[in-house]
Amino acid sequence: MTTGPHTALPRPTPTQRWLALVFVSLAMFGNYYVYDALGPIIDLLREQEGFSYVQTGWLYNIYSLAAVLVLLFGGYVIDRWGTKLAIVVFSTICLIAAAVTASTAQFEVMLAGRFLLGLGAEPLIVAATAVLAKWFKGRELSFAFGINLSIARLGSASTDWSTSFAAPLYENWQDPLWLATGVAAVGVTAAMLYWVSEKRAEGRVDLGAPPETDKLDLKQMYAFSQSFWYIVGLCVVFYATVFPFRAFAIDYFQQAHGLDRSTAGMLSSFLPLAAIIVTPLFGLWVDRVGHRSVFMAVGSLVMLPLFLAVTYLPPGPEVGVWLPFVGRAQVPVTLLLVMLLLGGVFSLIPAVMWPSVAYIVRENRLGAAYSMMTLCQQIGVFLVPLAVTSMNQFNAAGPENTGGYASGMWFYTTLAALGLFFSWRLWQVERGPNGHGLERGAKEMAAG
Numbered sequence: 001m002t003t004g005p006h007t008a009l010p011r012p013t014p015t016q017r018w019l020a021l022v023f024v025s026l027a028m029f030g031n032y033y034v035y036d037a038l039g040p041i042i043d044l045l046r047e048q049e050g051f052s053y054v055q056t057g058w059l060y061n062i063y064s065l066a067a068v069l070v071l072l073f074g075g076y077v078i079d080r081w082g083t084k085l086a087i088v089v090f091s092t093i094c095l096i097a098a099a100v101t102a103s104t105a106q107f108e109v110m111l112a113g114r115f116l117l118g119l120g121a122e123p124l125i126v127a128a129t130a131v132l133a134k135w136f137k138g139r140e141l142s143f144a145f146g147i148n149l150s151i152a153r154l155g156s157a158s159t160d161w162s163t164s165f166a167a168p169l170y171e172n173w174q175d176p177l178w179l180a181t182g183v184a185a186v187g188v189t190a191a192m193l194y195w196v197s198e199k200r201a202e203g204r205v206d207l208g209a210p211p212e213t214d215k216l217d218l219k220q221m222y223a224f225s226q227s228f229w230y231i232v233g234l235c236v237v238f239y240a241t242v243f244p245f246r247a248f249a250i251d252y253f254q255q256a257h258g259l260d261r262s263t264a265g266m267l268s269s270f271l272p273l274a275a276i277i278v279t280p281l282f283g284l285w286v287d288r289v290g291h292r293s294v295f296m297a298v299g300s301l302v303m304l305p306l307f308l309a310v311t312y313l314p315p316g317p318e319v320g321v322w323l324p325f326v327g328r329a330q331v332p333v334t335l336l337l338v339m340l341l342l343g344g345v346f347s348l349i350p351a352v353m354w355p356s357v358a359y360i361v362r363e364n365r366l367g368a369a370y371s372m373m374t375l376c377q378q379i380g381v382f383l384v385p386l387a388v389t390s391m392n393q394f395n396a397a398g399p400e401n402t403g404g405y406a407s408g409m410w411f412y413t414t415l416a417a418l419g420l421f422f423s424w425r426l427w428q429v430e431r432g433p434n435g436h437g438l439e440r441g442a443k444e445m446a447a448g
C-alpha cells in the first residue's frame, strides 16, 4: 500500500484521523496504567510478602533494562512489521506481562513480568509515535502528540485514583494488579480496533510513504550535534528524577508524611493530572513564542527546590481536595503545591523537549535520534531507583526514621541541578552560530 508524494489518494478525513488517535491513545492508556500499577502496592508488597525496598526498586529497574535491549532493534521491527501489526503485538505483550506480574508474589516471576512489560511497552510507545506521524503529518501533529500524551498520563493518574474508586481491592497486593491486567485487555482491544481502522484505510487514503528505518546505528551516535546531546542529558536526568519519584511517591507520602493510602494516591495523582491538562497547552504556547531552551531551563529551575521542599518545609495547613469519581481528601498544602508544580514541570519539559529534537536532527535520522534518546533515558531510569532504594534501605528509612529519606531527596535535587546545567548550556549553544533555531522568537519564526 506504499503511496508516494504524488499519490492520487486523498488524505485521511478528520474523523478517520481522530478515531486513529483515540484507539492508539487508549492502547497507551493501558500501557501507562500497567507500568504505574505497582506504585500504590509498594507497601503491601513489603508488609504482606516481605519484599525489601531494593527488591521493589528492581521491579522498575528490570523494565528499563528490557527497554534498553528492545530499543536497540525495536524501531527496525516496527518498520518491518508495519504499525498496525506492531501495535497489536506489543500491546498483547503488555497484557501477558501484566498477567504474569499479577499471578504470584514470587519475586523472580514478578521480575519476569516487569521485564516482559519493558519489552512490550517501549516499542509500543515508539509505534504509537509512528502512527501519529502517519495520520497527522502536516496537520495538528504537535497537538495530536499532546492529546496522546495526556490520555496516556490519564492511565497513570487512574492507578493513583484506583486507591479510592477500587479501595476494597487494596486489602491485598494482588487484586490491584488483576485490575491492571483488565485495563491492559482494554488496551489490546483498542489496538485491534486501530488495526481495523488502518486496514480499512489502506488503498483508500494516503497515509504517506513507509518511514525510514528506525534502526539505531550506534556508530552514527558521534554524528549528532552538541545541542542534541544537551537535550539527551536533560532527558536522562529529568526522567531519572520524575519517574522514580513518582513510582515511590504513594509509599513515601504514607511512610514519611503519615497519609493513608487513598489520600496519598489522590495527592500523587496531581502530578499526572496537572500534566494531562497543561501538556497540550504548553505545546501550543511554545509553538507560538519559540525560545525553547529558555522554557526547558525554566522547567529545570522550578524543579530544583521541590524535593527539598517536601523534605524540610513544614507540611502547612490541610486543604480539602475533590476529584470526580475519586472523592474528597484533606492534604497538606506544601505537598499539594509541590505536586502541582512538579506536574507543571512534567508538562512543560516533555512538551518542549521531544519536539525540539525535530529542529536539530535531519528528518531521516529522527527515528535513530529518538531511539538513542529513549535508550539513554532508560539507562538513567534503570540506575536511579537502584541508588535511591539502596539509600533508603541503608538509612533504614521508614515512619520511625523519616530523616532516612533525605539522602534520596538530595540525590534527586542533584539530578535536577544537572538538568538546569544542561538546559543552560543548550541555551548558550543555541544563541550562538551553532544554534538550530531553538532560541528563535515568534517574530523570527514568522519571518522563516
Ligand SMILES: C[C@H](NC(=O)[C@@H](N)CCCCN)C(=O)O
Residues within 6 Å of the ligand: 031, 032, 035, 121, 122, 125, 149, 239, 350, 374, 377
Ligand atoms: C513521552 C515520554 N515517554 C517516555 O519517556 C517513555 N519512554 C517511558 C514511559 C514510561 C511509562 N510508561 C513521557 O511519558 O513523557
